[in-house]
Amino acid sequence: MVSKPRRLRVHWLQHVPFEGLGCMEDWFLSRGHNLSCSKLFEKPDLPSPEDFDWLVVMGGPMGVNDQDKHTWLEPEIELIKAVMEQSKRILGICLGAQLMAAAKGAKVKKNRHKEIGWFHVQSQPMGNDPLGQALPPRFRAFHWHGETFEVPTHAIPLGSSEATICQGFRTGTRGLALQFHLELRPEDVDRLTEACPGDLAPGPYVQAPEEFLEKSYQFDEANEITRRILQAMENCG
Numbered sequence: 001m002v003s004k005p006r007r008l009r010v011h012w013l014q015h016v017p018f019e020g021l022g023c024m025e026d027w028f029l030s031r032g033h034n035l036s037c038s039k040l041f042e043k044p045d046l047p048s049p050e051d052f053d054w055l056v057v058m059g060g061p062m063g064v065n066d067q068d069k070h071t072w073l074e075p076e077i078e079l080i081k082a083v084m085e086q087s088k089r090i091l092g093i094c095l096g097a098q099l100m101a102a103a104k105g106a107k108v109k110k111n112r113h114k115e116i117g118w119f120h121v122q123s124q125p126m127g128n129d130p131l132g133q134a135l136p137p138r139f140r141a142f143h144w145h146g147e148t149f150e151v152p153t154h155a156i157p158l159g160s161s162e163a164t165i166c167q168g169f170r171t172g173t174r175g176l177a178l179q180f181h182l183e184l185r186p187e188d189v190d191r192l193t194e195a196c197p198g199d200l201a202p203g204p205y206v207q208a209p210e211e212f213l214e215k216s217y218q219f220d221e222a223n224e225i226t227r228r229i230l231q232a233m234e235n236c237g
Contacts, residue, residue, distance in 0.1 A: 005234055008033045008089075011052035013076065015040055015060030015095060018191040022183035023223040024056070027230050044072035049082050054089035054233070057096030059181070061196055063147055064098045064108040077103045089174045089233050094145055097168055097177035104152030104171065111148040115163040116199060117207025118218055119143055121180060123159035130235065131176050132158070134228040140218055141167075141180035144192060144199070148179065163205040174236045176229065182222040186213055 010033045012021060017039075021028075028035050033054075038046055049055075057080060067073045081103040083090050092100040098108045121141050126132025135158065148164050151157045158168035158178070168178045184192075193200070193209045200206060 005031050005033075008053040008234070009036070009051070010034065010054045010056065011036045011038070011047055012056035012058060013038050013040060013046075013096070014058055015062065016195070017041060018195040019059050020188065021056070021058070022181075022185055022188050023226055024183045024230060027227055031234065040070075040072050040076070044075075046072070046075055046079050049079065049086055049088060052088075055080070055083050055091070057090070057092040057099055059094030059096060059144070061199075062095065064095070064102045073099075084171060084175050087172050087174055089236060090176070091229075091233060092177040093183065094179060094181060097179050098147060098149050100171070100175070100177040101149035101152055101169070104155060106150045106152040106155075108147060108149045111146055111164055113163040113205045114146040114199070114201075114203050115143040115161065115205045116145075116203075117143060117205070117212040118215075119161050119163065119205060121159050121161050121167050124157055126156060126170070129156075129170065130232045131170055131229065132156075134232040135159070135225065139221075139225060141182055141222060142184050142189065142212065142218075143180050143205075144196075145179060146199070174233065176233065182226040182229070185219055185223070186216060189213060189219075 010028050014037055062070050080099055102108050118140050122138050123135045151166055151169050155169040155171045160167050
């Protein structure tokens with residue numbers, strides 16, 4: 001008999017209306033976890049670390065250094081810092097990963113190339129680390145970013161792609177920052193494309209929408225890795 005997981009309070013931070021949890025929402029609900037959200041684009045209210053067991057920080061077109069335009073960025077970074085200091089579960093994706101890096105004191109800066117579309121990530125071996133083992137040695141991920149970050153002090157780098165030297169890091173026993181997207185479904189990428197057409201100026205690592213939407217199996221493969229990552233994070237007692 002398989003035991004049910006402990007019901008966790010999962011809170012996620014949404015920065016723009018067109019970028020949600022993707023396939024992660026169904027997974028959290030299927031596992032019986034309690035799911036809540038702060039929609040910072042509507043109301044810049046943030047929870048306390050005591051209000052949740054697991055924080056998920058999603059992406060958005062703004063940058064970590066746009067604090068003059070988005071006043072909630074600074075307190076959000078402070079919240080993320082407190083969560084990591086308390087060794088709570090935290091998953092940051094794209095902007096969320098950059099915010100985690102900033103909270104750890106690492107520099108967030110413009111990447112040498114804009115990276116948009118499906119590109120391979122070469123992961124870094126991490127031995128018996130359960131979160132590291134959730135990532136295959138080489139896998140295809142969806143990217144949509146123009147900024148990057150340095151590996152924070154005492155963090156473990158996850159890997160790289162041709163366009164981006166640092167594609168993520170592990171911090172503590174329950175923290176994971178991913179510059180790329182594995183959670184997106186075709187409909188999620190459609191929304192990104194409609195909301196941010198200006199990002200798609202030609203470049204060596206910028207694919208056209210018809211190119212990154214034509215192979216649905218890529219989304220299925222990436223979503224399966226997402227579920228493996230979430231399972232590993234859930235099991236981090």
